[in-house]
Every structure is written in structure tokens, then in C-alpha cells.
Amino acid sequence: MIQLILKRVALGILTLLLVSALIFAGTQLLPGDVASAILGQNATPESLAALRQDLGLDLPAWQRYLSWLHGFVTGDLGMSLANRQPVADLLWPRFGNTMALAAYAAVVSVPIAVLLGLAAAVRRGSLFDRTINIVALAFVSLPEYFLGLLLILFLSVQFNLLPSLADTYAGMSFPDWLRATTLPALTLVLVTVAQMMRMTRTAVLSVMDQAYVETAFLKGLRTRRVVLRHALPNAAAPIVNVVAFNVAYLITGVVLVEAIFNYNGLGRFMVDAVAKRDLPLVQAAAMVFGAAYVILNSIADIVAIALNPRLRHPR
Amino acid sequence: MTSKLKAIPFSAWLGLVIVTLNLLVFVFGPMLAPYGQNEIVGAPFDPPSAQFWFGLDQNGRDMASRLLAGAQMSIGVSLAASLISFCIGIPMGFIAALFGGWVDTVLSRIVDTVMCIPVLISALVVLQALGSSVPVLIFTIALLDSTRVFRLARVVAQGISVLEYAETARLRGESLGWLITREILPNALPPLIAEFGMRFCFTFLFVAGLSFLGLGIQPPFADWGGMVKDNQQAILYGLYAPLFPAAAIALLTIGVNLVVDWLLSSGGTTQGADR
Numbered sequence: 001m002i003q004l005i006l007k008r009v010a011l012g013i014l015t016l017l018l019v020s021a022l023i024f025a026g027t028q029l030l031p032g033d034v035a036s037a038i039l040g041q042n043a044t045p046e047s048l049a050a051l052r053q054d055l056g057l058d059l060p061a062w063q064r065y066l067s068w069l070h071g072f073v074t075g076d077l078g079m080s081l082a083n084r085q086p087v088a089d090l091l092w093p094r095f096g097n098t099m100a101l102a103a104y105a106a107v108v109s110v111p112i113a114v115l116l117g118l119a120a121a122v123r124r125g126s127l128f129d130r131t132i133n134i135v136a137l138a139f140v141s142l143p144e145y146f147l148g149l150l151l152i153l154f155l156s157v158q159f160n161l162l163p164s165l166a167d168t169y170a171g172m173s174f175p176d177w178l179r180a181t182t183l184p185a186l187t188l189v190l191v192t193v194a195q196m197m198r199m200t201r202t203a204v205l206s207v208m209d210q211a212y213v214e215t216a217f218l219k220g221l222r223t224r225r226v227v228l229r230h231a232l233p234n235a236a237a238p239i240v241n242v243v244a245f246n247v248a249y250l251i252t253g254v255v256l257v258e259a260i261f262n263y264n265g266l267g268r269f270m271v272d273a274v275a276k277r278d279l280p281l282v283q284a285a286a287m288v289f290g291a292a293y294v295i296l297n298s299i300a301d302i303v304a305i306a307l308n309p310r311l312r313h314p315r
Numbered sequence: 316m317t318s319k320l321k322a323i324p325f326s327a328w329l330g331l332v333i334v335t336l337n338l339l340v341f342v343f344g345p346m347l348a349p350y351g352q353n354e355i356v357g358a359p360f361d362p363p364s365a366q367f368w369f370g371l372d373q374n375g376r377d378m379a380s381r382l383l384a385g386a387q388m389s390i391g392v393s394l395a396a397s398l399i400s401f402c403i404g405i406p407m408g409f410i411a412a413l414f415g416g417w418v419d420t421v422l423s424r425i426v427d428t429v430m431c432i433p434v435l436i437s438a439l440v441v442l443q444a445l446g447s448s449v450p451v452l453i454f455t456i457a458l459l460d461s462t463r464v465f466r467l468a469r470v471v472a473q474g475i476s477v478l479e480y481a482e483t484a485r486l487r488g489e490s491l492g493w494l495i496t497r498e499i500l501p502n503a504l505p506p507l508i509a510e511f512g513m514r515f516c517f518t519f520l521f522v523a524g525l526s527f528l529g530l531g532i533q534p535p536f537a538d539w540g541g542m543v544k545d546n547q548q549a550i551l552y553g554l555y556a557p558l559f560p561a562a563a564i565a566l567l568t569i570g571v572n573l574v575v576d577w578l579l580s581s582g583g584t585t586q587g588a589d590r
Binding site for chain 2 (some may be wrong): 015017019023026027028029101134137138140141143144145146148149151152153157158237248251252255256259260270271273274275277278279282283286289291293296297
């Protein structure tokens with residue numbers, strides 16, 4: 001099992017390298033280069049050449065990639081083109097904000113979704129199962145901004161319970177922070193619970209259909225015991241994958257939600273950078289999002305390996 | 316035939332009706348619109364009335380006309396992107412499955428790496444480099460989405476190519492083109508059609524999302540995602556203006572999902588669980 005886990009870690013590191021190369025290649029698609037984009041109308045051949053040398057653009061692409069990667073690993077993310085500030089100073093606080101919002105949503109949605117999915121799978125075909133499935137299908141189809149706007153309309157405009165804008169600042173007290181971020185977190189919870197619940201139900205049902213579960217029922221065991229002791233340990237690994245899939249979704253789904261509630265996170269920051277075509281910012285933000293995604297998926301796979309009863313007790 | 320029609324559940328009928336209505340609006344929308352999409356007909360955010368069913372937007376333009384005209388962009392761009400992604404993904408997937416060996420390995424590794432990055436992030440990187448225009452949007456989304464199509468097409472084709480009739484055709488000495496078009500494609504169609512519905516849903520929400528972020532379809536063209544963004548502030552005054560385009564987006568997505576759900580459950584495949 002240790003060997004499997006080490007293999008997975010090595011694969012994760014290799015993936016990170018490939019992802020970084022792909023993101024770097026993607027930012028090089030631009031015809032012309034950054035120097036002419038900065039200088040715009042004022043470009044003269046001399047100033048262009050000077051700036052290119054200044055930014056290291058006269059080097060071949062693979063050398064620039066290596067120095068970018070080296071900078072990234074050592075914490076130097078380059079300078080923003082728009083305001084000449086170090087990208088790292090701008091990026092990490094906002095990344096923290098995004099992770100805090102995603103964590104808030106995940107802490108609420110994961111237990112609810114897994115319990116609902118389990119309950120629906122156990123009572124397959126019942127009124128409860130059918131109702132919850134239709135509701136979940138509807139929620140899966142709703143775009144984040146539709147839910148977000150409805151929540152703003154009801155909870156903040158009509159009943160004035162929560163603020164419509166997620167204004168956060170450094171040194172905010174925790175209750176204030178919770179109050180400010182509840183609406184965006186709730187939007188994320190509604191979208192992910194539906195998705196996760198549907199996938200959990202499918203995962204548990206595929207286990208419940210197997211012969212050993214039927215044997216357990218025929219032995220006369222109670223439903224509760226069959227589900228908790230026989231079915232769940234084998235459904236645990238797929239459920240972990242479902243959860244990871246949705247937490248990974250949270251990391252990017254947050255981009256839209258941050259735009260709705262004007263939350264000062266990495267997603268909105270990246271969207272602004274794309275609109276301003278600020279290459280170093282976009283590159284760094286994309287790499288941080290990509291890395292978070294890859295690391296999360298690797299952790300999920302490792303947990304799934306650790307939870308799999310067949311791998312824990314090799315024959 | 317009638318017994319077949321009766322076997323269609325109510326939810327699927329509802330989905331089919333919603334999809335058909337949207338397609339009609341997509342084709343005839345601009346002709347039905349009473350006002351021009353950029354014609355200013357009154358004061359900003361006038362509430363719904365008999366003359367303007369959905370009220371006026373932030374510039375005093377008729378919301379209903381803009382919804383009708385915007386269908387062209389919102390549905391058109393995502394339809395084009397899904398079609399292109401299938402035209403890329405299916406042949407590539409079939410080729411990977413039929414050739415196997417290093418062709419399969421190389422294609423699959425490339426696709427795996429692209430899929431390691433969240434689609435939204437990849438799209439933002441490309442849009443940063445190339446700027447947002449309709450062709451860039453369509454081709455970026457089509458290429459990113461074709462990775463999902465590739466995976467499904469490859470698995471389906473692998474399943475079919477080991478069956479007796481495909482084996483027989485190969486032993487008869489049929490060409491690769493015959494194998495793909497006459498043996499594999501007809502039998503791979505049911506899961507691929509359901510997948511098309513899901514991919515369309517995804518691209519449709521994706522284009523609308525990008526437009527909502529201000530990075531998708533650009534003015535002066537009306538589109539539903541952009542209309543939500545433009546009218547977003549009105550919600551703070553208790554006005555419903557941004558909810559109409561958002562509801563239009565939600566309605567079409569629900570409709571397609573209902574149809575796909577039915578196709579998947581009747582086709583006996585289990586692909587429906589993930590988005």
C-alpha cells in the first residue's frame with residue numbers, strides 16, 4: 001500500500017510539472033509579445049528592444065519557462081504589468097480568501113450531501129428518493145448567478161438578514177466574517193450538495209446491488225447494520241472521490257460566485273487580470289488554481305487507497 | 316410507435332418541449348422581437364408592463380426583445396462549440412481505440428494533462444493571450460471540451476471493436492474508414508447522443524458564465540449571460556431585471572438535462588453521474 005501511495009505522489013508531481021508547462025505554453029499564444037503590449041502606441045524599435053531585454057524576452061521560450069518555474073518554486077512570481085507590484089504580494093492574500101470561502105462551503109455541504117445521498121440510496125424508489133432526485137436535478141442545472149441573485153433578492157433585499165456584498169477586510173472578527181460570507185457560501189453549498197448527493201447515491205447503489213450485501217440482508221441483519229458495516233466501507237473510496245471532485249469544483253466555481261458577491265478572492269482577481277491582459281498575474285493565478293486542483297485530486301486518491309479494505313488487507 | 320411515445324415519461328416530455336421552444340426562439344427569435352436589440356425605448360429599469368413584458372434594462376432597452384435576439388448568440392456559440400468538439404473528439408477517440416499502441420498512449424496522455432487543469436482556468440489563460448472574440452470563444456471551448464468527448468468515444472469504440480461483427484469486418488479486410496463509419500459509429504451513437512446533450516449543457520453554461528464575467532460575448536451583441544451581468548445591480552433595488560435572462564439560462568439547462576436523464580436511463584448507460 002505504501003508503494004501505491006508513493007507512486008501516486010510521484011504521479012502528482014509529474015502532473016504538476018506538465019500542468020505548469022501547459023499553462024506557460026498557453027500564455028505564449030499571443031502573436032507579438034508582452035513588450036509590444038505594454039508599450040502599445042508608443043513603441044519604437046529601440047524601446048521595444050530595451051524592454052524585451054529587461055523582461056528577458058530575448059531568451060528562447062524554454063529558458064523563460066525554466067526561469068519562471070524556478071521563480072515560482074522559490075516564491076518569486078514576477079511583477080504585475082498593470083501596476084508594477086510583485087505578483088506574490090497581490091496573490092497570496094486573495095488565495096487565502098478564496099480557500100477560506102471554499103472551506104466554509106465544503107464544511108457545510110459535504111456532511112449534508114453524503115447523508116442525503118446515503119439516505120436516498122437506502123430508500124431507493126421511495127417518495128423521499130424520487131423527490132430529492134428531482135430537486136437535485138433542478139439545482140444541478142441552475143447557474144450559480146441565478147441562485148446567488150435569488151438569495152440576494154430574498155435574504156438581503158426583502159428580509160434584510162444578510163449583506164448582499166461579501167465585503168471582507170484584514171483583521172475582521174470571525175462572526176463578522178461569517179455574516180459577510182454566508183450568502184456566497186450558501187450559493188456554493190446549494191450547487192455542490194445537489195451534485196455530490198446524486199453522485200454519492202450512485203456510488204452507494206452500485207455497492208448495494210452486489211451479492212454480499214444481499215447475503216447480509218438474507219442473513220436477517222437489520223438495514224442499519226448492513227449499510228453501515230457491510231456497504232459503507234466499500235463505498236467509502238468512491239464517496240471520497242465524489243467529495244474531492246466537488247471540492248475541486250468549489251475552487252473554480254468560486255470564480256463566478258466571487259463575481260456575484262464582489263468577494264475579494266483569487267477568482268475575481270484573475271478575471272480582472274484577464275480583462276487587463278496582465279500576463280504575469282494570469283500565469284501565476286492559473287498555476288495556483290491548477291496546483292490546488294492537482295494536489296487535491298492526489299490527496300483524494302491517496303485517501304481512497306488508504307480506505308480501500310481490499311488494499312489494506314492484501315491477500 | 317404510439318406505445319413508444321407513451322413510454323416517454325412526463326419529465327422527458329417537459330424537457331423536449333422546453334428544448335423545442337428554445338430552438339424555435341434560436342431560429343426565429345430576432346424576427347419575433349418587437350424592438351431592436353440596441354433600440355432605447357424608455358427609461359432604465361422600467362418595470363414589466365403590457366407593452367414591455369419583461370420591462371426595460373439598464374439602458375432602457377426592451378428586455379423581451381433582447382432575450383429573443385440574445386438566444387442567437389447564447390445558444391449559437393455553445394451549439395457551434397459542442398458540434399466542433401464532437402467533430403474533433405470522436406475521430407480522435409476512434410483512432411486511439413482502433414490503432415492502440417503508441418498512438419493511443421500519446422493521445423491519451425495529452426488529453427489527461429489538459430484535463431488536469433480546470434476548464435475555466437485553461438479558458439481564462441487562452442482568453443488572456445488572444446482576447447475575447449466569438450471565433451476564439453468557440454474554438455477554445457471546443458478544443459477544451461473535445462477532451463471529454465475523446466475519452467467517451469475511445470471507451471465506447473474499444474468496447475465495440477472487440478465484438479464479433481467488428482472482428483468479422485476486420486477479417487473481411489474492410490478499410491479503416493469502413494470500420495469507423497459502418498461498424499463503430501452506428502453502434503456508438505446512443506451514448507454519444509446523450510453525451511452531446513450533456514456537453515451542450517456544459518458549454519452553454521460555460522459561455523453564459525464567461526459572459527457573466529465580462530469575458531465572453533462582447534457588446535453590442537445581446538446574450539443572456541451578459542444581460543445578467545449588465546442588470547445585476549437592479550436586484551439590490553428589488554427589481555427582477557437580471558432574473559429573466561438568468562431564468563432563461565436555467566430553463567434551457569433543465570430542459571436539456573431532463574431529456575438527457577431520460578436518454579441515459581432508457582439507454583442503460585451509467586454516464587450520467589458526473590458533469
